[in-house]
Amino acid sequence: MEDPCGELPSEVIDLTPDDDLFVALTTAPAGSAVRLGPGTYEPPLTQWPTPEFGPFGANVLVKDLTLIGAGEGQTRIVMTGDAYGGIGLKTYGNATLRNFTIVAGQSETAIDSLDAKPETMCNVTVEASTRTEYGII
Numbered sequence: 001m002e003d004p005c006g007e008l009p010s011e012v013i014d015l016t017p018d019d020d021l022f023v024a025l026t027t028a029p030a031g032s033a034v035r036l037g038p039g040t041y042e043p044p045l046t047q048w049p050t051p052e053f054g055p056f057g058a059n060v061l062v063k064d065l066t067l068i069g070a071g072e073g074q075t076r077i078v079m080t081g082d083a084y085g086g087i088g089l090k091t092y093g094n095a096t097l098r099n100f101t102i103v104a105g106q107s108e109t110a111i112d113s114l115d116a117k118p119e120t121m122c123n124v125t126v127e128a129s130t131r132t133e134y135g136i137i
Contacts, residue, residue: 004122005098009033011031011032012035013033013034013035015034015036016037017039021041021043021060022048025060025061025067026048026061030063030064031064031065032065032066034066034067034068035069036075036077036100038070038074038075039075040078041076042078044059044080045057045059050063052115056114058088059077059079059089060089061090061092062091063091063093063095065096066095066096066098068097069100069101070099071099072099072100072123072124076100076102076103077103079110089110090112091114091117095119096120097111097122098121099122100123101124101126102124104128110126111124
């Protein structure tokens with residue numbers, strides 16, 4: 001059966017919830033994919049490097065990559081930390097998000113694009129709460 005989200009990039013880095021998501025996302029080559037296996041990922045609030053913006057706080061930064069999970073509800077990324085410290089998933093460059101659930105209970109924003117570059121999402125669920133100010137911006 002054909003994947004409705006399209007083909008994966010040729011280079012794919014596979015992770016489990018025990019692996020370091022920050023290291024994978026900051027060392028993966030542009031245009032590759034980081035594939036998260038089933039389970040719950042709780043990346044801490046971290047200072048992420050960018051050339052234009054300098055370091056900034058976020059749980060996850062997807063920069064010129066595809067971030068793919070095992071499926072909505074099967075791969076869950078839980079945003080943790082200070083709700084006003086930059087918490088959430090940020091995209092930068094040509095980012096693709098596929099097949100996972102974001103739990104944004106404390107987030108000011110669940111998914112936030114740092115620049116005006118293309119962002120593609122396929123089969124992504126956002127579980128927000130009354131504390132989530134924005135879903136996707």
